[in-house]
Amino acid sequence: MIPEIGHYALVLALGLALIQATVPLYGAARRDAALMQLGTSTAVMQFVFVAGSFAALTACYVTSDFSVANVFENSHSMMPLVYKFTSVWGNHEGSMLLWVLILALFGASVALFGGNLPVTLKANVLAVQAWIACSFYFFILLTSNPFLRLAQPPLEGRDLNPILQDPGLAIHPPLLYLGYVGFSIAFSFAIAALIEGRIDAAWARWVRPWTLAAWMFLTVGIAMGSYWAYYELGWGGFWFWDPVENASLMPWLAGTALLHSAVVMEKRNALKIWTILLAILAFSLSLIGTFLVRSGVLTSVHAFAEDPSRGIFILCILVLFIGGGLSLFAWRAPLLRQGGLFAPVSREGALVFNNLFLTTACLTVFVGTLYPLALEAFNGEKISVGAPFFNLTFAPLFIPLMFAMPFGTLLAWKRGDLLGVAQRLMTAFAIGIAAIAITFAAAGAEHVLAPFGIGLAAFVIIGALVDLAERIALFRAPFATSWSRARGLQRSAWGTAIAHAGVAVTLIGITGAATWGTERIVAMKEGQTITLSGYALTFDGMVQRAGPNFRVLAGKFTLREGGGVVGVMEPSKRTFGARGMTTTEAALLSRGVSQLYLSLGDVNGDGSAAIRFYYKPLVLLIWLGAVVMALGGALSLSDRRLRVGAPKPAAKTALQPAE
Amino acid sequence: MRRVIIVALLSSLLLPGAALAVKPDEILKDPALEARARTLSQELRCMVCQNQSIDDSDAPLARDLRLLVRERLEKGDSDRQVLDFLVARYGNFVLLKPPVEPSTLLLWGLSPLVLIIGIGALVIMARRRRSVALEAEALSAEERRRLDGLVHEDSAS
Numbered sequence: 001m002i003p004e005i006g007h008y009a010l011v012l013a014l015g016l017a018l019i020q021a022t023v024p025l026y027g028a029a030r031r032d033a034a035l036m037q038l039g040t041s042t043a044v045m046q047f048v049f050v051a052g053s054f055a056a057l058t059a060c061y062v063t064s065d066f067s068v069a070n071v072f073e074n075s076h077s078m079m080p081l082v083y084k085f086t087s088v089w090g091n092h093e094g095s096m097l098l099w100v101l102i103l104a105l106f107g108a109s110v111a112l113f114g115g116n117l118p119v120t121l122k123a124n125v126l127a128v129q130a131w132i133a134c135s136f137y138f139f140i141l142l143t144s145n146p147f148l149r150l151a152q153p154p155l156e157g158r159d160l161n162p163i164l165q166d167p168g169l170a171i172h173p174p175l176l177y178l179g180y181v182g183f184s185i186a187f188s189f190a191i192a193a194l195i196e197g198r199i200d201a202a203w204a205r206w207v208r209p210w211t212l213a214a215w216m217f218l219t220v221g222i223a224m225g226s227y228w229a230y231y232e233l234g235w236g237g238f239w240f241w242d243p244v245e246n247a248s249l250m251p252w253l254a255g256t257a258l259l260h261s262a263v264v265m266e267k268r269n270a271l272k273i274w275t276i277l278l279a280i281l282a283f284s285l286s287l288i289g290t291f292l293v294r295s296g297v298l299t300s301v302h303a304f305a306e307d308p309s310r311g312i313f314i315l316c317i318l319v320l321f322i323g324g325g326l327s328l329f330a331w332r333a334p335l336l337r338q339g340g341l342f343a344p345v346s347r348e349g350a351l352v353f354n355n356l357f358l359t360t361a362c363l364t365v366f367v368g369t370l371y372p373l374a375l376e377a378f379n380g381e382k383i384s385v386g387a388p389f390f391n392l393t394f395a396p397l398f399i400p401l402m403f404a405m406p407f408g409t410l411l412a413w414k415r416g417d418l419l420g421v422a423q424r425l426m427t428a429f430a431i432g433i434a435a436i437a438i439t440f441a442a443a444g445a446e447h448v449l450a451p452f453g454i455g456l457a458a459f460v461i462i463g464a465l466v467d468l469a470e471r472i473a474l475f476r477a478p479f480a481t482s483w484s485r486a487r488g489l490q491r492s493a494w495g496t497a498i499a500h501a502g503v504a505v506t507l508i509g510i511t512g513a514a515t516w517g518t519e520r521i522v523a524m525k526e527g528q529t530i531t532l533s534g535y536a537l538t539f540d541g542m543v544q545r546a547g548p549n550f551r552v553l554a555g556k557f558t559l560r561e562g563g564g565v566v567g568v569m570e571p572s573k574r575t576f577g578a579r580g581m582t583t584t585e586a587a588l589l590s591r592g593v594s595q596l597y598l599s600l601g602d603v604n605g606d607g608s609a610a611i612r613f614y615y616k617p618l619v620l621l622i623w624l625g626a627v628v629m630a631l632g633g634a635l636s637l638s639d640r641r642l643r644v645g646a647p648k649p650a651a652k653t654a655l656q657p658a659e
Numbered sequence: 660m661r662r663v664i665i666v667a668l669l670s671s672l673l674l675p676g677a678a679l680a681v682k683p684d685e686i687l688k689d690p691a692l693e694a695r696a697r698t699l700s701q702e703l704r705c706m707v708c709q710n711q712s713i714d715d716s717d718a719p720l721a722r723d724l725r726l727l728v729r730e731r732l733e734k735g736d737s738d739r740q741v742l743d744f745l746v747a748r749y750g751n752f753v754l755l756k757p758p759v760e761p762s763t764l765l766l767w768g769l770s771p772l773v774l775i776i777g778i779g780a781l782v783i784m785a786r787r788r789r790s791v792a793l794e795a796e797a798l799s800a801e802e803r804r805r806l807d808g809l810v811h812e813d814s815a816s
Contacts, residue, residue, distance in 0.1 A: 235680055235715055242710050344785040356777045364770040371766045381762055384704040386712065386755030393770060523683040601682065610683050 003068050006056025007147040010097075013049035013104070014137035016042045020130035024123035025195075036119050039126035043111035046133065047104040054088075054101045057146050061088050067153035070094065070146040076159040076578050078549040086169045087160040092294065092310075093146035095173060099290070100136050102174075102181040106210075107133065110185060117206060124192035125185075132184055135317045143310045159549065159578030168228035175221030176248060180286040182214020183255055187283035190276045191325060194332040204266035204275065209637055211262060211279075215255045216633040222248050223626030234584035234599045236614045238513065238622055241390040246369040247289035253362035254282040257355045264351050268340040268413060271348070273333045274355070280329060284322040285362070291318050292369075343415040350408030350416075357401040364393045402456055402507065405500050406463020410470065425459075428466055432459030443516060453511035460504035464497040491639040499632025506625025509593075512618025519615070523608045533615040535596060536560040537569070542603065550574040555600050555609050559589060566591075571600040571611070593620040680715050682722070687729055696729050699741055703728070704755050712755055 020042035027035025057070070061084045066072040074091040075084060083090075089098040107129045114122050140146070189207045193199040225248065230238045239245065258278040264271045295311030342348040368385045375381050406428055410421045436455035443450065469475070471493055472485040520532050524539040531537070540556040554572035558565060569587035576582070586599040594617045601610030681700075687693040700714035705721040713721040713728075724745070731741045745753050757763045 237715065240710070240715075344781070349785075352781060356774070356781070360770050360774045360777065363773055367766055367769050371763075375762060379762070382750070382752040383757045383763065384710070384752055384755050385757060385766065386704060386710055388702050388756035389766075392756065393767075397770075397774075521681050521683050521686060612681075 002056050002059050003065070003147040003149065006053045006060075007145070009049045009053040009056065010137065010141060010147075013046050013053065013100075014134065014141065016046045016049065017130045017133040017137060020046065021127055021134050025127040028120040028123040028127075028196075031120070033119065036123035039123050039130075040111040043104075043107040043126050043129070046130075047108035050097075050101050050104040054097055057094060057097060058085065058088050060147075061085065064157065066155070066157050067149055068146075069148045069150050072150060072154055072157050074160050075157040076549055077156060079160065079165070080548050082167075082170065083160060083165050087164070089173050090160050090164045090169050093140070093144045095177075096136065096140050096144050096294070097146055098174065099177055099181060100133060100140065102177045103129070103133055103136065103184060106181060106185050110188075110210075114206075120196060121189075121192055121203075121206075124195050125188045128188035128191045129184065132188070132321065135320065139310075139313050139317065143313050157578070159576060162550070162574065162576040162579060162581045162583045163232065165576075165583075166228065166232060168224065168232065172221060172224045172228055175217050175224060177221075179214050179216075179218025179221050179255075180248075180251060180289060182210060182217060183251060183279075183283040183286050185210040185214070186258060186279040187321075187325065190279035191328060193276060193336075194328050197332055197335045199272055199276065199336050201266050201269045204262045207279065208259070208262045208266060211255060211258055211282075212633050212637050215252070215259055216630040216637070218248070218252050218255060219626050219630045219633070222252060223623045227623050230619075231586050231588060231597075232583070234586055235612065236517075236586070236597045236599070236616060238510075238619070241368075241387045243369050244293055246365050247292045250285040250362050250365050250369075251282055251289060253358050253365065254278060254285050257358040257362070258282050260351045260354050260358075264348050268342065268348055270340045270342060271352070271355075272336050276333060276336070277329060278355075278359075280322075280325040284318075284325065285366075287314075287318050287321060291315060340414075342413070345411065345418050346416040347408065347411045347413045350404060350411050353404055354401065354408060357397050357404075361394060361397040361401075364397065365390070368393070399456065402460055402503060405460050405503070406467065409464070409467045409496060409500070424470060425463055425466060428459050428462035431462045432456065434458075447515040450511050450515040453507055457504040457507045457511070460507075461501045464501045464504075468493070468497050492636040495632040495634075495636025495639070497632070498635060499629045502625045502628030502630075502632055504625070505621050505628055506623075509618050509621030509623075509625055512594075513616045513622065516617045517614060517619075520613045521611070522613075523604060523610045525606075525608045530613065532613055534561060535566070535615065537598070537613055539609065539611075542607075542609065547574060549578065550576045553600075553603070555611070557587070557598060557611075559596065569596070569598045571598045573600055590620065593618055593624065595619050680713075680717050680721070681725065685722070685725055685729065687733065692729075692732050695738060696725070696732055699728050699732075699738055700725055702742070702755055703745065704753055706749060706752060 020039050024036050024039030027033070027038065059065075060068045060071050061075055062081070064071065064075060064077045064084070066075075070091060070093050074087050074094070079087070087094075089095040107126065110117075110122070110125060110129065114125070117125070186207050189203065189210075193203055222245075225245070226238050229240065230236060258275065261271050261275045261278055265275045291311070291314045295308075295314050340348075368390055372383050372385055375383060406425055407418070407421055410424060411418070432455045435458035436451045439451035439454045468486075468489075471489055472482045474482045477485075518533045520530055522530060524530065526539055526541045529536050529538040536559070538558045538560070540558055543554050543556055545552040545554065552572050552574055554570050557569040557571070559567050559569055567589050569589055571587040572585045574583050574585060584599055586597055589596045589598075594615070597612075597614040597616055599612040599614075601612065603609045681697070687696060697714060701712050703713045703724060705711045705713045705716035705718055705724070707718050707720050708716045711721075713724045727745075728741055731744060736744070742754070751757055751760075757766065759767050
């Protein structure tokens with residue numbers, strides 16, 4: 001009964017979405033307040049029904065109802081409870097249900113918290129949101145129904161893919177989807193603005209908090225995925241330039257650009273057309289990401305769906321929304337009037353620079369990811385585009401971007417003084433150069449680029465501090481004045497400085513782990529000791545255990561530094577009976593922000609075990625930096641001006657007929 | 660007894676995703692040669708895997724290729740010669756960084772091109788805007804007074 005209720009709730013949600021997709025739009029064109037109001041109630045009810053549907057599927061998983069095909073294929077009665085919850089979205093059908101759940105959540109949030117939006121804008125936004133929802137409800141109901149029953153229910157399920165039986169699955173996909181789907185709001189706002197043919201600074205003020213929230217989730221989601229891959233895949237890499245990773249990086253880059261251009265639009269009423277285009281692109285890239293992962297166009301660890309009919313369906317959704325969005329843009333964008341003028345050297349100019357480099361970086365990832373597919377379709381030639389390509393093309397775009405960061409925040413709006421800014425950044429320059437010199441002295445000249453990476457990061461961090469110091473007139477005014485200024489400083493200013501510092505922190509982590517990491521790959525006998533970067537590792541033997549739905553073969557190792565025991569490391573392998581698959585569980589030991597990483601390989605007949613032992617200096621900073629970035633975003637989001645929203649008068653002007 | 664169980668367990672371990680990439684028995688005695696082999700391995704694709712280098716992959720083919728790379732290096736091949744040898748055998752598909760060729764021109768050239776066009780467009784727009792701004796400034800004797808009034812009003816509020 002429960003699966004049928006869930007199925008039915010989803011159909012009802014589709015019905016509501018169809019109403020929401022049409023009636024408010026018609027109401028907005030006719031200025032009929034009652035019809036426009038309908039969008040609010042349908043958006044909220046839609047969420048209620050999708051949540052009900054999702055709860056029904058969750059109930060099927062928790063009770064291990066193997067008469068439901070989806071549960072049978074992706075669950076096992078012996079699985080720990082937490083994985084019974086997470087396996088709801090650890091498969092194609094369920095993850096699409098999570099996708100629409102989050103979409104409905106965002107739609108309902110706009111309906112509930114968008115009270116200060118102009119009524120026509122709100123009605124149009126909710127209608128566009130419902131178009132997206134409709135197409136994905138159809139997709140789920142027609143091609144990926146998670147509630148299909150099996151005629152003869154089996155006794156036991158096939159188990160969840162062991163790689164996914166990890167706490168990472170509880171956090172990574174929901175965060176990533178909150179990010180992906182969050183950009184749909186920016187998209188809906190952009191389309192609504194194009195439909196109305198008008199857009200102003202207030203529009204940017206409404207869009208920015210939604211974009212910022214989506215961006216924060218995406219930032220943490222990507223970082224979480226990267227950390228998951230780092231500890232799960234067993235060779236200690238943190239970014240593989242895998243198409244699935246690129247699919248999440250592209251919306252992030254476009255979203256970051258959108259955040260920055262929306263600032264220009266909000267503050268200076270400029271870059272309107274560009275901001276609209278970026279809003280369309282950010283969500284388009286999210287859709288492309290969904291397509292790449294869900295269609296099975298790429299077959300990798302992440303891609304669990306392999307049915308081409310689904311791929312074609314998502315492709316149609318892609319064409320509809322991206323093609324439709326861009327056509328509407330081409331048709332209506334010329335109506336939008338360009339706003340404030342600015343000199344090339346100004347805060348606006350710096351943000352344009354930021355946008356140019358971020359979008360080019362995004363394009364690089366896009367071309368690199370899709371080129372092999374396109375070339376093979378075009379003339380059958382097979383090429384590979386992997387990490388060496390991306391490292392070579394991506395870094396030259398990100399280095400100038402980071403170097404420009406402190407300049408951008410210090411430049412004045414409209415017309416800036418580059419020389420003056422450079423003078424104020426003298427401290428940052430000096431510390432950056434000192435950091436380069438110290439790194440060279442400490443680490444030697446073996447890796448020439450690494451000290452410059454550290455120097456650049458130091459420059460950005462100090463630059464962010466200088467920006468804050470300038471704003472509160474630190475050392476220039478009496479301390480009490482600075483203190484009261486610091487307390488009065490907008491939270492978004494703090495947010496900017498912290499987020500920028502976060503990027504630098506990530507850069508330090510990447511530099512450290514990629515250049516100064518050391519490794520030993522050896523076969524160790526019981527009792528043998530090896531050394532690596534001042535640490536001694538002793539192999540104490542193998543042990544076996546039984547887990548809830550797997551068997552564990554673990555190696556016991558003792559780690560010593562300078563004679564004293566630092567800790568015990570226990571890398572293991574888990575063999576899952578239901579699927580006959582084995583996963584490696586690396587042992588991690590943190591020393592400050594550095595980590596020791598031990599991974600178990602084959603165990604030979606003579607009792608020796610092959611191991612991979614890594615020292616990864618500063619590696620935790622990679623993900624810590626992302627958390628700092630998101631923290632900056634959260635601080636900015638809590639800014640009073642963003643919470644309060646746009647001033648009232650804008651609501652009145654919005655009621656004038658659109659030209 | 661314990662050893663028997665471990666060996667029995669092993670048979671189930673030889674599955675994709677289970678073993679490690681570079682195995683201890685592959686490593687060359689000469690550390691300089693080994694370092695070169697590792698660097699080369701990161702540039703080469705494991706052709707049966709999804710977007711993995713032979714350095715990361717634990718597929719049997721990747722192991723064969725790693726051994727092949729090391730064999731060639733020990734015979735005195737230069738890095739270039741090893742790569743050429745593998746390309747001759749498996750085609751460009753084996754390289755994770757495709758060479759610049761007519762068919763990959765767009766791959767390598769599009770981003771720099773867009774960046775250059777973008778910078779060019781911005782420079783032209785900035786020039787045009789400056790001339791517009793100059794004209795506007797020339798007219799603004801009356802407007803300036805009004806503007807000042809507005810600015811003061813704004814900062815007062």
